[in-house]
Amino acid sequence: MGLQEKLKELEDELARTQKNKATEYHIGIVKSKIAQIRRELLSPKKGGASGGGFDVKKSGDATVALIGLPSVGKSTLLNRLTNAESKTAAYAFTTLKCIPGTLEYNNTKIQILDLPGIIEGAKDGKGRGREVIAVARGVDLILVMLEATHPEQRRIIETELYGFGIRVNSRRPRVNIGKAIRGGVTINHTVPITKISDREIMATLSSYSIFNANVVLHQDVTVDEFIDVLEGNRSYVPVIYLLTKFDTIKEKPKVDFEYLPISADNKESIEKLKATIYKRLDLISIFTKRRGEDADLTEPMIVRRGISISEVCEKLHRDLKKDFRYALVWGTSVKHQPQRVGIYHILDDKDVVQIIKR
Ligand SMILES: Nc1nc2c(ncn2[C@@H]2O[C@H](COP(=O)(O)OP(=O)(O)OP(=O)(O)O)[C@@H](O)[C@H]2O)c(=O)[nH]1
Ligand SMILES: [Mg+2]
Numbered sequence: 001m002g003l004q005e006k007l008k009e010l011e012d013e014l015a016r017t018q019k020n021k022a023t024e025y026h027i028g029i030v031k032s033k034i035a036q037i038r039r040e041l042l043s044p045k046k047g048g049a050s051g052g053g054f055d056v057k058k059s060g061d062a063t064v065a066l067i068g069l070p071s072v073g074k075s076t077l078l079n080r081l082t083n084a085e086s087k088t089a090a091y092a093f094t095t096l097k098c099i100p101g102t103l104e105y106n107n108t109k110i111q112i113l114d115l116p117g118i119i120e121g122a123k124d125g126k127g128r129g130r131e132v133i134a135v136a137r138g139v140d141l142i143l144v145m146l147e148a149t150h151p152e153q154r155r156i157i158e159t160e161l162y163g164f165g166i167r168v169n170s171r172r173p174r175v176n177i178g179k180a181i182r183g184g185v186t187i188n189h190t191v192p193i194t195k196i197s198d199r200e201i202m203a204t205l206s207s208y209s210i211f212n213a214n215v216v217l218h219q220d221v222t223v224d225e226f227i228d229v230l231e232g233n234r235s236y237v238p239v240i241y242l243l244t245k246f247d248t249i250k251e252k253p254k255v256d257f258e259y260l261p262i263s264a265d266n267k268e269s270i271e272k273l274k275a276t277i278y279k280r281l282d283l284i285s286i287f288t289k290r291r292g293e294d295a296d297l298t299e300p301m302i303v304r305r306g307i308s309i310s311e312v313c314e315k316l317h318r319d320l321k322k323d324f325r326y327a328l329v330w331g332t333s334v335k336h337q338p339q340r341v342g343i344y345h346i347l348d349d350k351d352v353v354q355i356i357k358r
Helices: 003-016 024-042 074-081 129-137 153-163 198-207 223-231 267-281 309-316
Strands: 062-068 099-105 108-114 141-147 166-168 175-179 185-189 213-217 235-237 239-244 283-288 301-304 324-330 339-341 352-357
Touching: 003 024, 024 198, 024 223, 062 074, 062 129, 062 153, 062 267, 074 099, 074 108, 074 141, 074 267, 099 267, 108 267, 129 153, 129 166, 129 235, 141 153, 141 166, 141 267, 153 166, 175 223, 185 198, 198 213, 198 223, 239 267, 283 309, 301 309, 309 324, 309 352
Parallel strands: 062 108, 062 141, 141 239, 166 235, 185 213, 283 352
Antiparallel strands: 099 108, 175 213, 283 301, 324 339, 324 352
């Protein structure tokens, strides 16, 4: 039996099985097996997830991908947001490879990637779906584009992204699984746990051939999230939902998620989107300063919020961390101006940093 058939069989079995105390162990095992087969199906040697016009080099301060079904208006939007010219047309699959453009906003260069439309089954190899979703895994933000007349397209897109290991608008679960050599499995938690039982944890661990481990849950997680931790290669990406061609509908669609309305020819909707992209990327500016010189306040370094001195060193120079003694920081992240800080200090927007070397 091929992997695809095996996957289908397991998914059917999962759909048939009602969850209760008697079946939860079994369900844990089936879900783990599904995750393992998915990983095997997606491994690059089995068909590849790059090449063929999809190896676009990242540039700028952050990268955003346009994801949606064919003909929802992705290329039209790229052309409105950036200087790029991506072919647009009224038929499906106009775009066949990854087309980059640059959006300049608030002194920031944001790379936007236009991609071919994806369809149901994309993650399993339909169309260029795998290549498209592989690109989406590595970006800082995804714009999920749905036609205003068909907001239900959201389900299809999310199923495809999910099947490829992308977790939208969520964070890596705070669960530690420390493998041990002996002693069996111990399970502890620092918060009340309701979504997963000890039996389910044992079932999934055994599917991964883990028989000795110290598990600590710092968060109430589902079996699926627990498997995500075991798989380890999930990609947690923020998403903004857009309802496109808003000019073609008369009444606001009734949906249970937040979205931005977009009409390609409505400048206001495009400007609102630019501001939302910028805000959602959560970028900050910091300034570096050399000893005895003033900081150059015209040349900020654009970084994501939450960045530490350590990561700033990495960005500045390969060897800087090795020679690092301490840093002086001016700005809102410190009490005294300047203040001496260590390598794990977290910076704020508009901070000025001077690195002192050994
Ligand atoms: N009315 C209206 N039509 C739009 C809008 N945006 C795009 N279109 C039209 O929709 C059609 C498809 O647009 P594209 O930008 O090529 O769509 P796409 O998502 O890039 O399509 P693929 O590359 O095939 O996946 C074109 O005829 C566009 O002119 C919009 O805001 N309003
Ligand atoms: Mg296109």
